[in-house]
Amino acid sequence: MTASFAIAGWIAAAVLALRARALAGRLRAVGDAEHELRGPLAAVALAVESARRRPALRGLADSLESELVRARAGLADLTAARSGRPGSAVAARPELEPAGFERLVRSAAQAWGRTRRVSVDWRAGSVPLRRDAGALAKALGNVLSNAAEHGAGPIELRASRRSGDVLIEVTNPVSPAARKSVRGLRRERGRGLGIARRSAAALGGELEFEAERARVRTALVVPVDG
Amino acid sequence: MDPRPESLLLVEDDEATRTFLADNLAADGFQVASATAPDEAIRAIEVRQPDLVVLDLILEGGSGLGVLDRVRAAEPGATRIDPDLPIVVLSARASEVDRLRGFARGADDYVVKPFSYAELVARVRSVLRRSSARPLRGLVRVGELTIDPVTRAVRLGGRSVHLSAKEFALLSALAAEPARVFTKAELLRDVWGYASVGATRTIDAHACRLRRKLGGAGRPLVLNVRGVGYRLAEPA
Numbered sequence: 160m161t162a163s164f165a166i167a168g169w170i171a172a173a174v175l176a177l178r179a180r181a182l183a184g185r186l187r188a189v190g191d192a193e194h195e196l197r198g199p200l201a202a203v204a205l206a207v208e209s210a211r212r213r214p215a216l217r218g219l220a221d222s223l224e225s226e227l228v229r230a231r232a233g234l235a236d237l238t239a240a241r242s243g244r245p246g247s248a249v250a251a252r253p254e255l256e257p258a259g260f261e262r263l264v265r266s267a268a269q270a271w272g273r274t275r276r277v278s279v280d281w282r283a284g285s286v287p288l289r290r291d292a293g294a295l296a297k298a299l300g301n302v303l304s305n306a307a308e309h310g311a312g313p314i315e316l317r318a319s320r321r322s323g324d325v326l327i328e329v330t331n332p333v334s335p336a337a338r339k340s341v342r343g344l345r346r347e348r349g350r351g352l353g354i355a356r357r358s359a360a361a362l363g364g365e366l367e368f369e370a371e372r373a374r375v376r377t378a379l380v381v382p383v384d385g
Numbered sequence: 386m387d388p389r390p391e392s393l394l395l396v397e398d399d400e401a402t403r404t405f406l407a408d409n410l411a412a413d414g415f416q417v418a419s420a421t422a423p424d425e426a427i428r429a430i431e432v433r434q435p436d437l438v439v440l441d442l443i444l445e446g447g448s449g450l451g452v453l454d455r456v457r458a459a460e461p462g463a464t465r466i467d468p469d470l471p472i473v474v475l476s477a478r479a480s481e482v483d484r485l486r487g488f489a490r491g492a493d494d495y496v497v498k499p500f501s502y503a504e505l506v507a508r509v510r511s512v513l514r515r516s517s518a519r520p521l522r523g524l525v526r527v528g529e530l531t532i533d534p535v536t537r538a539v540r541l542g543g544r545s546v547h548l549s550a551k552e553f554a555l556l557s558a559l560a561a562e563p564a565r566v567f568t569k570a571e572l573l574r575d576v577w578g579y580a581s582v583g584a585t586r587t588i589d590a591h592a593c594r595l596r597r598k599l600g601g602a603g604r605p606l607v608l609n610v611r612g613v614g615y616r617l618a619e620p621a
Contacts, residue, residue, distance in 0.1 A: 197477035198399055201498035205405035208502045212412055231499055238479065 186241055193237040200230055222269035224262070229300045232293025255288040255295070260383075261318075263292065264327060267299040268316050276313035277303070283318040283325045286383045290362050295381065298358035298366070299327070301351040302377045306331045308351075310375055324364065327379040333372065355379070391513055392416040394435035396426040396452065397475070398445045402498075406439070409502055415509075423447040427455055431465045434524050437513055439505075442476040442487070449474065450490050457491040459523065465535055467523030471516040473509055475500070520561040527563045527617055530599070530606065532556060541599055541606075551576065552595045555588070559607065559617045568614040588615075 207223050210216035255263060261281055268277045288295065306314050310331035317328045356366040359379055367378040393410060397403040398421040407417045418433050420426040422445045430438065438456075442449035453474075459466035474492040476483065487495045493512045496505055525532040529542040537553055539546045548556065554576045559567060569588050573579040577587065592607055592615050599606040606618050 193479075194477055197479065197498040198402065201477075201500060202399060202401035202405060204499050205402060205409060205502060209405045209408045209412075212409070234499070 189237055189241045193234060193241055196230075196234050196237070200227075200234060203227070218269070221262075221266055222273065223266075225264075225266035225296045225299060226270050228263065228292055228296035232291070232297050235293060255290075255292045258285065259292070260286050260288045260295075260325070263296060264299060264316070264318060267296065267303055268314075270300075271303045271307050271314065275307050278313065278315050280315070280317040283320050286320075286325055288381070289384045290381075294358040294361040298355045298362070298379050301355040301358070302327075302329050302366075302379060305349070305351045305355070305377065306375065310334055321380070323382060325381045325383050327381065328376060329378070330374060330376045333370070333375055352377070390414055390416045391437070392418070392433065392435045393509070394426065394429050394433060394438045395419040396421070396423075396429075396438060396444065396449060397441040398422070398443070399441070402441075406502075410506070413506060421445050423449070423452050423455075426452050427466070430456065430470065431524075434465070434467075434526065435470075437471040437473065437509060437516070439473050439475055439509065440492075442474060442478055442483075449476070450486070453487075453490045453492060461522035461534060463535065465524040465533065467521065469516070469519055469522060471512045473505075473512055475505070518562075518564070521563070522561070525557070525560045527560050528619075530560065530617075532560055546598055548595070548598060551591055552598070555591050556595055556599075556607075559615060563617045564619070566610045566613055566616040570614075572614060 204227055207220045207227060210223075211220035261283070264281070265279055268279045271277050303314065303316075306329050311334035312332040314329060314331040317330075319326050319328075352366070352368065355377075359366040359381070363382045364380040367376075367380065369376045391414075393415045395403060395407055395410070395417055397406065397419065403419050403421070407419055410417045418429055418435065420429045424446070426438070426440070426444075426449075429435070438452075440449045440452055444452075453472060456466055456470050456472065457468055459468040461468065471493045472491065473494045473496060474487045475496050475498065476487070477498045478484075479497040484495045484497070493516070494508050496508060521527075523534070525534070531538075531540045532553075533539075534557065539548055539553065539556065555572065558572060558575050569585045572588050573585070592609065596605050596607040604618065608616050608618050610616055
């Protein structure tokens, strides 16, 4: 009996040791990935800054702004995953000045505007966002990429005020392939919209998703301060 | 006349980062030189005498921390390196331990990659502003005047000026804090080693000769502040 307990204890300890080793390996891989991304991301951000100074490249630089903010937010997520302290990484993320909110939204639209027709109708006025700009960039990027990948035709982005929130609605027609599976379309699919939903929650807001036979509407609700 | 652009030495071995950062800093009005390895960085600091160094920590052939150590350990009078040279570290090493290590070794600021370029420039300007009033050591430049403590050479607008040992010491003392008025008591104590303030005629005589030798620039460089002491004239 005692021997059975000893063997069971030894097996449990061995399993735990193996799991701890696997976890340490994963954390090291996350740390390596985080470190490897820092230099290249700094270089790309500086290249974009240089491009912004050249009139012919300014549009390209503007369209990359939200993508860079999104990439930096992803890096902050890796840092948080490695350290196990997500709060510290979020606290270090930048806020947006009033003009920056609209600029970030237009930048995200411009990034997709190179491959799709994306129109922006900004009716939200000048609003400050004293929250995580990275979360906003991640939410916008994923909502727009979802629209581009699963939809067809032009994408319409409309920003307006609803109570104390900014409502960013992205609508576009459903692609013929996606139309064959309306039931599937009505469900939020994939990792992208999951990230968008969690990012919206991190901003204190939410994500609304409506799929009809001919059209999909995804709305990002972002509370603003004043 | 426009003020002299602030000179930066960018020590970074990643070509893309170095090229684009230098490009942006130059566009923002800085005079930028660059180096990729620790020894090259030390040589550039000695020769170029930058106002500030932007220093990456992971370099070809060594660590940027070694550069920090060599600068902070520099002995004024024995080297052209100013041990108080402002240094902003730029690094992918982002942990709290790394940042604390950078500050402990003498960094004036520590910026983690990837960074906001606007924030980096703001930090560089802030460090430059804080350091602008520090006493100058190493090779000293005040306007057109250059004082080399190693070779004891003095040049004014490209012209070599020959000074006696006491005249050189007096000029070095005044140039260490160019905007400050030094009292005669301070100068007698620091340059002549006198404890009492009785021998003010000695200092007046040396200051007069120094003013004459440096008079080629058109306006007096050594100014008498009546009843107090001496200071250097503001650079034109």
